[in-house]
Amino acid sequence: MKFRPIVLSLIILSISCSERSEVDRRVDALLSQMTLDEKIGQMNQLDYGSVNSEIIAAGKAGSVLNCVDAARINELQRAAVEESRLGIPLLMARDVIHGFHTVFPIPLGQAATFDAALVEEGARIAAKEATSHGVRWTFSPMVDIARDARWGRIAESFGEDSYLASVLGAAMVRGYQGNELSSPTSMAACAKHFAGYGASEGGRDYNTANIPERVLRNSYLPPFQACADEGAATFMTSFNDVNGVPSTANRWLLDEVLRGEWGWDGMIVTDWNSAGELIAHGVAADLKDAAELSVNAGVDMDMMSYSFIGNVSALVKEGKLQEKQIDDAVRRILKLKFELGLFEQPYIDESNAGASDYCEEHLAAAKKAALESAVLLKNEGVLPLKEGSTVLVCGPMADASHDQLGTWAPDGQESHSITALMGLSKLFNVIYEPVLEYSRDYDMGNFAALKAKALRSDAIIMLAGEEAILSGEAHSLADVKLQGAQREFIDALSKLGKPLVTVVMAGRPLEIEQELEDSDAMIYSFHPGTMGGEALAELISGRAVPSGKLPVSFVHSSGQYPFYYNHSNTGRPNQGNETLIGDLPLKAGQVSNGCTSYYLDAGYGELLPFGYGLSYTSFKYSNITLSSNELHSDDVLKVEFELTNSGDYDADEVAMLFIQDLVGSIVRPVKELKRFERVSLKAGESKHICFELPIKELAFYGLDNIFKVEAGNFKLWVAGNSADGEAIPFKVI
Ligand code: NOJ
Numbered sequence: 195m196k197f198r199p200i201v202l203s204l205i206i207l208s209i210s211c212s213e214r215s216e217v218d219r220r221v222d223a224l225l226s227q228m229t230l231d232e233k234i235g236q237m238n239q240l241d242y243g244s245v246n247s248e249i250i251a252a253g254k255a256g257s258v259l260n261c262v263d264a265a266r267i268n269e270l271q272r273a274a275v276e277e278s279r280l281g282i283p284l285l286m287a288r289d290v291i292h293g294f295h296t297v298f299p300i301p302l303g304q305a306a307t308f309d310a311a312l313v314e315e316g317a318r319i320a321a322k323e324a325t326s327h328g329v330r331w332t333f334s335p336m337v338d339i340a341r342d343a344r345w346g347r348i349a350e351s352f353g354e355d356s357y358l359a360s361v362l363g364a365a366m367v368r369g370y371q372g373n374e375l376s377s378p379t380s381m382a383a384c385a386k387h388f389a390g391y392g393a394s395e396g397g398r399d400y401n402t403a404n405i406p407e408r409v410l411r412n413s414y415l416p417p418f419q420a421c422a423d424e425g426a427a428t429f430m431t432s433f434n435d436v437n438g439v440p441s442t443a444n445r446w447l448l449d450e451v452l453r454g455e456w457g458w459d460g461m462i463v464t465d466w467n468s469a470g471e472l473i474a475h476g477v478a479a480d481l482k483d484a485a486e487l488s489v490n491a492g493v494d495m496d497m498m499s500y501s502f503i504g505n506v507s508a509l510v511k512e513g514k515l516q517e518k519q520i521d522d523a524v525r526r527i528l529k530l531k532f533e534l535g536l537f538e539q540p541y542i543d544e545s546n547a548g549a550s551d552y553c554e555e556h557l558a559a560a561k562k563a564a565l566e567s568a569v570l571l572k573n574e575g576v577l578p579l580k581e582g583s584t585v586l587v588c589g590p591m592a593d594a595s596h597d598q599l600g601t602w603a604p605d606g607q608e609s610h611s612i613t614a615l616m617g618l619s620k621l622f623n624v625i626y627e628p629v630l631e632y633s634r635d636y637d638m639g640n641f642a643a644l645k646a647k648a649l650r651s652d653a654i655i656m657l658a659g660e661e662a663i664l665s666g667e668a669h670s671l672a673d674v675k676l677q678g679a680q681r682e683f684i685d686a687l688s689k690l691g692k693p694l695v696t697v698v699m700a701g702r703p704l705e706i707e708q709e710l711e712d713s714d715a716m717i718y719s720f721h722p723g724t725m726g727g728e729a730l731a732e733l734i735s736g737r738a739v740p741s742g743k744l745p746v747s748f749v750h751s752s753g754q755y756p757f758y759y760n761h762s763n764t765g766r767p768n769q770g771n772e773t774l775i776g777d778l779p780l781k782a783g784q785v786s787n788g789c790t791s792y793y794l795d796a797g798y799g800e801l802l803p804f805g806y807g808l809s810y811t812s813f814k815y816s817n818i819t820l821s822s823n824e825l826h827s828d829d830v831l832k833v834e835f836e837l838t839n840s841g842d843y844d845a846d847e848v849a850m851l852f853i854q855d856l857v858g859s860i861v862r863p864v865k866e867l868k869r870f871e872r873v874s875l876k877a878g879e880s881k882h883i884c885f886e887l888p889i890k891e892l893a894f895y896g897l898d899n900i901f902k903v904e905a906g907n908f909k910l911w912v913a914g915n916s917a918d919g920e921a922i923p924f925k926v927i
Contacts, residue, residue: 220537221528225521227280230507233524236282238503239463239495245270250284251277254503256527257331257463257495259287262605264547267328275540283540285531289602290332290370290381291350292316294323295551296560296724297599297606299567300665300701301336301362303720305352305745306807307566308848309872310365316563317369319556321381324605326549328542330534331382333430335366337417338387342755343746344397346669349601349701349721351392353745354758354804356413357867360420367424375427376535378542385421387432387465389447390414394434397755399670403434408860410436411895413760415451422458427530429462431493433471440475442468443484448492461526463495464488470499481505486514494523552610557725564722564729566846566872570740570808571706571748576693576715578736578810579653584623586648586692587615589657590630590680591699597633597659600721601666601701611724614657614697617731625651633661634678641686653693655734656684658709662721665701674752675705688712697730703748707801718744736810741846741872743807743915747800754796759804759916760863766790767864768798805850805867805915811841811877815849815919818912823924825889827903831924833885835912839875847914848872851885854921856907859897865916868892885912889926 225233236256240249245258250273261267267286274284292298298316299306307313317334324332337359340348352359363385372380390410394401405414418429429452431441441447442464452458469488472478478487485501486509496502509515531537550556570577579585591597595611618624627644630637648654658680663669675681676698685708688694696713698706699721710716717740719730732738749757768790775794792798814837821832837849851869855862869885893903905926913919 217529217532220532221525224280224282224528225525228524230510230517230520232280233520234503234506236524236527237495237506237520239287239497241498247273247277250274253278253280253282255284256282257285257287259497261286262288262327262329264328264542264544268541268544271540282528283531283536285331285534285536286328287331287333288324288329289334289604290320290324290329291334291336291602292600293560293603293723294320294327294605295548295607295610296323296556297603298560298563298723299726300349300600300721301352302349302701302745303567303722304563305358305362306569306720306742307563307872308358308743308870309566310361312559312563312566313362314365314369315559317366318372319559321370321372322379323548323551323556325379325381326542327547329381330536331384331428332370333384333386334370335363335383335421336386337363337421338392339414339417340392340746341758342397343674343702343704344670344672344752344755345392345394346399346601346665346671346701347391347667348746349665352417354747355745355760355867356416358745358870359417363417364420364424367421367426371425371427375533378535378539380534382427382530382534383421384428384430384463385418385426386430388418388429388441388452389432390436390441391432391434397670399668400433403436405436408895408899419456422452422456427460427533429460431462431464431468433465433468435475440468440472440477442493443472443477443487443491445491453492459526461494461530462492464493464497464499466497467499469493469496469501482509485509489515489519489523494526552724560723561725561729564719564726565733565738567722567742568717568719568729568733568740569742569744569806571716571718571802571806572710572713573715573808573810576653576695577734579622579695579734581621581735582623583652584625584650585618586625586627586644586651586654587618587657588627588629588644588654588687589683590628590633590635590678591659591697592626592628592657594657594661594699597661598699598721598726599723600662601669603662606724612727614727614730617727617729618655618734621731621735621737630678630680630683632678633659633664633676633680636679638679638683638686645690648690648692651692653695654687654690656687656694656696657699658684658696659699660701660704662701672752674702676709681708684709684712695734699726703744703746705749705752707750736843739810739843739845740807741809741848743805743848744802745804747804748802750796750801754793757800759800760866762861763864764791768792772798803915803917805848806917807848807915809841809843809845809847811839811843811845813847813875813914814838814840815912815914818922820922820924824927825924826927827889827905829889831887831889833887833910833912835883836880837873837875837883838880839877842877844874844876846872846874849883850913850915851887852911852913852916852919853892854909855892855904856909858894858904858906862894865911867916892926
């Protein structure tokens, strides 16, 4: 009995070893039969619009992206399996970013749930739907750290915090890949964009990123490492350069760090034509050069630049690439195909395609995600509104069945969206007068009609925000505000003498200080997906209680970007008494003494901190105790506390643990999230919570570039957001 677990684990170990070697054996056997051209064909990924059965039968592509038609997928697969010389199946890929047909909130919204289990479930559902159509590889999760909302792709990210992105990125990997890659409902995940893409200068997409190696390692790489550790099958290189080296040609990043240091052995694909773009970057003279650089850096598969298919053969003949490098790349590609079970089961059951799309279970999970991702930013005793009361519904996002799906939802169908208007109409007596038809609209022509109707209402619900196309790839903004006449509209609504509830559906944290002031209540829902409207109606009526927390800081002004709560300390930390522009005396002499790192016109801090989010109830944190105030680097710190729902509604609270390393060999962040937990509490209920934090998780790359814990004094906070809580000291000895 006693020895059973050991025996069992030995058996499991030997099974997985023999399975691993069985796949390796099959890969090697196949590889030994392949010509160089057939190998290079496997390294080529083509878009659906550029392939046909002849190209596939000739073995000129190993993967196809963007086909979601089961019959066409089977047709292409037939050409690969039955007509190509070696019958190697295709790997079908698609951007399944936040749901497939059933669309979940954008990733930034999902981050606001602080609910890893729910994020995992969303990815599992996306995998179930997408695989039934024949997609076995998704280009997700995107774990770029985004600290500048001008960058449109912040919508696809989990926000500004490395730890949150690490936990949620790993959860998505688990969800997509399921228990076994070989299950027909599993999709290979792809951690992207490796690396530093979120730091694109000025928030302009595709722009250069300058990130010192220590910052890269301490802040930008951890979520990628978390995905690698979770077994993400693939990685995608990013478009940008980091410190002058485009990622697709970055041997240090791909080969030394990812494969060498992290010991990850998956497959690396370029981003769309990012090998070809090495020419525009000015590091390659032509496609041949680009192919040489990319393969030498460690890339296995070329997405749509044709640089590998056209040049690798010549490069091998000229000795600029070794055939062993090609073999290694193809080995990784074939291995993934074997692991996905594509050799055993290349075809999909067309009669089952889409069988679970939009099923009740999937819609319920999408609704739960929309409920948990909505963040209550303000509530002056207005919400919840009484069910059945008369509400005037207006604004460009009120009936935005397409736009509420958000960016990168190519397979979401707006005909399935529950809009806010639809959701609210079920619970309230709705008077609808949109006024602004779309988010960039300036025409407030029928405001007079609205005014008359407003008199008959108990409250006004304004659905503000941005169209889906205003965020996402290639859609950066210099000024992240509500577009069109929305600001003026909200201002006018606030003067009608009715309670004003503003909902913002957007792909990024917008500058909303003025609108926040004008509104009596505000819910920030991001782009909430298929079930967004139903979720919002339930939150507004109090059938559900808001519980989302901001995964990004909200600023006063776009000029404050990049902005993030976990910034480094400066030599002049905030004193809370900065002189603002209006307080400067005329003809003032030059002064700098006592001044801190702040803006005259925007101050030092944020409008709303990371982690912020209100509820209809209130929560109390008490009896916070530490297992010890002095710990060694191999100890586990236990932080225990009581969390009490001290209000009148059953609700969830996200409890967070932050730390600060007070003295380090390099400047340390003013605060860092280390743990979080979403806790459900009935009104009046208390729960005992324990965060366990191994001290080794306080390690960082310091002055000597070695990842380790530095002994010294620390502070910790347990609170509902990054600005609350009392500091508690502890020491690492
Ligand atoms: C470009 C995008 O940067 C990437 O995120 C996406 O996965 C690929 N195109 C494929 O569509």
